[in-house]
Amino acid sequence: MPDEIGSYEAKTKLPEILRRVEAGEAFTITNRGKPIADVIPSRTSERLKAEAAIANILKAKRHKLSDAERDELKNSGRK
Structure with missing residues (x-):
């Protein structure tokens, strides 16, 4: 209410x-x-947030890591 x-x-x-x-x-x-x-809160802002999240996911899927980049990320995580 x-x-x-x-x-x-x-x-x-x-x-x-x-x-x-x-x-x-x-x-x-x-x-x-x-x-x-x-x-009441606008549903437009929720839709815009969802669209931005989807766009970021699709952008991340398009980016391919080279073997060197993958190895560097893997090694940088080990401390």
Whole structure:
């Protein structure tokens, strides 16, 4: 259940509310106790994060290590 916040408080604390929404919280804005709007995290940011992760995986798959690079990485891990 989203936290309820009055319209005046939402107006005066908008930057703080947006930071909290970005962190995953949700709010219902009320006007005189009547629910008016829901402020929820955008699904777009989640999609963009997923697309970036997929792109990084595909980029890593395309990069082939030479035998020398592989041996250097293997030896650098042994201390």
